[in-house]
């Protein structure tokens with residue numbers, strides 16, 4: 001019985017096939033291709049499954065928490081629940097209060113396991129390591145009533161957006177030493193969407209808070225973590241010393257995520273930012289040091305900063321910026337091996353009358369621009385002021401700036417350096433510059449009130465303001481036209 005049925009069915013199939021095959025497969029070749037596709041697909045899917053299985057295995061068993069301090073705590077032991085709904089503020093407070101008791105014994109580590117840990121803002125303590133497992137997410141609560149208000153930064157006088165107090169940062173620290181935030185690339189997520197929306201609708205009464213802000217602290221390290229969707233600036237070290245940031249990924253939407261700067265070293269000294277990927281809704285990095293008369297009075301420069309091996313994107317602003325708040329001065333900055341892609345501007349120094357201060361001894365080396373509107377920018381009329389009481393005669397000094405090894409393609413305006421009579425740009429050096437341009441070929445190396453030199457041949461042809469030297473650094477032509485202004489914002 002069974003056999004009969006089976007054979008009957010298969011003979012039917014065979015009959016079907018005989019009719020089917022010639023109509024669908026016009027030639028042997030199509031049939032063969034189809035067979036290949038099926039075979040390939042099967043192997044591919046099987047490999048995918050195997051790979052995923054291996055990855056899961058690795059995640060589950062091969063990545064235990066490393067012990068980076070004498071003592072390590074499991075966040076769940078403080079009552080934390082990573083379900084994305086439970087609010088874990090008390091758990092963080094308990095954990096950090098416990099860790100603070102280990103300060104004299106080498107500090108302690110807080111391990112955050114996989115899960116989504118929702119919390120209100122909280123404060124860090126000295127000698128602590130926050131370690132985020134691979135799938136750990138610390139999620140910022142969106143209700144602004146749970147964000148504490150803090151006094152404005154002294155060097156800004158104001159909240160950057162409103163007078164009076166400002167929202168504190170999501171993860172905050174002040175007067176600390178020896179703090180590490182790291183992990184197996186876990187995430188700190190600011191859930192900034194609601195803040196950006198309220199900001200645009202003018203519903204906020206105070207300046208938005210950064211994602212992570214560390215103030216008046218030293219020996220701070222960030223590595224192997226992801227920072228995402230900050231309400232405002234993402235990582236803001238303020239008046240700190242010895243800060244290192246490496247292998248950090250910083251993400252925010254490239255449009256409509258207002259002021260989501262990646263990293264803002266602000267009145268900081270001895271800092272390294274390296275091996276990071278940053279793609280955000282404002283400057284990827286912006287070195288600052290206070291705002292107009294408040295920054296001048298506070299008087300703390302940003303200096304001795306190395307930025308290297310980054311890949312950055314900023315569709316609305318710039319890859320690497322200095323300013324516009326630079327009233328305490330910015331000096332001794334090296335920016336090297338940086339790729340800036342799909343950005344409005346690549347590297348920009350921005351300032352204005354009223355800022356005072358200086359930007360000096362800045363070296364850019366080995367920069368690559370890909371699909372950038374304006375490559376190298378110095379802008380001296382960035383007129384945003386905290387109030388009307390700024391000193392109109394406080395002119396910033398811009399000098400000793402070099403661009404060595406600048407390459408790229410699809411750049412509309414490779415250079416736009418716009419000094420003014422009051423804020424001339426002095427001692428600028430270009431060497432080994434070749435930038436593939438997008439369309440126009442005239443007026444794309446734009447200058448005004450610039451004094452400096454070009455060494456060797458550069459492309460595109462430099463503006464008349466600059467002296468020309470040959471490869472052996474012998475003077476070929478001295479410019480008489482430093483004060484000529486040829487800036488075209490239409491390009």
Ligand SMILES: *[C@@H]1O[C@H](CO)[C@@H](O)[C@H](O)[C@H]1NC(C)=O
Nearest residue numbers: 064065074075076077111113
């Ligand atoms: C942390 O605690 C949770 C819940 O008690 C447990 O499942 C997990 O294995 C612990 N992790 C470590 C590294 O001890």
Ligand SMILES: *[C@@H]1O[C@H](CO)[C@@H](O)[C@H](O)[C@H]1NC(C)=O
Nearest residue numbers: 121122123148150168172174
């Ligand atoms: C963190 O500490 C600062 C300074 O003491 C304080 O103003 C702020 O309210 C604290 N933030 C939280 C969330 O407790």
Ligand SMILES: *[C@@H]1O[C@H](CO)[C@@H](O)[C@H](O)[C@H]1NC(C)=O
Nearest residue numbers: 185186187225226247249251
């Ligand atoms: C870390 O996570 C981010 C966001 O998920 C991802 O884009 C990045 O590639 C990861 N980095 C590493 C080194 O795995």
Ligand SMILES: *[C@@H]1O[C@H](CO)[C@@H](O)[C@H](O)[C@H]1NC(C)=O
Nearest residue numbers: 144145198202203204205206
């Ligand atoms: C801003 O202030 C107004 C008037 O006091 C108040 O109605 C509103 O709720 C406040 N908005 C926020 C987000 O706190």
Ligand SMILES: *[C@@H]1O[C@H](CO)[C@@H](O)[C@H](O)[C@H]1NC(C)=O
Nearest residue numbers: 178218219220221242243244
């Ligand atoms: C900088 O901080 C690191 C810890 O992040 C520490 O090991 C190092 O000694 C500090 N360097 C200086 C010069 O204090």
Ligand SMILES: *[C@@H]1O[C@H](CO)[C@@H](O)[C@H](O)[C@H]1NC(C)=O
Nearest residue numbers: 066182183184185223224247
């Ligand atoms: C950071 O992550 C990278 C890539 O996973 C890894 O090679 C490196 O060892 C990590 N750094 C530390 C200090 O664990």
Ligand SMILES: *[C@@H]1O[C@H](CO)[C@@H](O)[C@H](O)[C@H]1NC(C)=O
Nearest residue numbers: 222223224245246247248275
């Ligand atoms: C950064 O990651 C690279 C490899 O991805 C690794 O070699 C390096 O040690 C990491 N740096 C830190 C500080 O973790």
Ligand SMILES: *[C@@H]1O[C@H](CO)[C@@H](O)[C@H](O)[C@H]1NC(C)=O
Nearest residue numbers: 309336337338339366367368
């Ligand atoms: C220049 O920077 C790129 C990254 O943008 C890097 O791959 C390359 O090795 C650097 N070249 C030198 C000579 O350091």
Ligand SMILES: *[C@@H]1O[C@H](CO)[C@@H](O)[C@H](O)[C@H]1NC(C)=O
Nearest residue numbers: 361399400401402427428429
């Ligand atoms: C010009 O700037 C370079 C650094 O870019 C510096 O080495 C040199 O001393 C400066 N020249 C003068 C005259 O200040």
Ligand SMILES: *[C@@H]1O[C@H](CO)[C@@H](O)[C@H](O)[C@H]1NC(C)=O
Nearest residue numbers: 420421422424449480482483
């Ligand atoms: C060019 O402008 C600078 C700064 O305003 C001024 O010091 C200098 O005398 C001017 N040079 C000429 C040739 O006009």
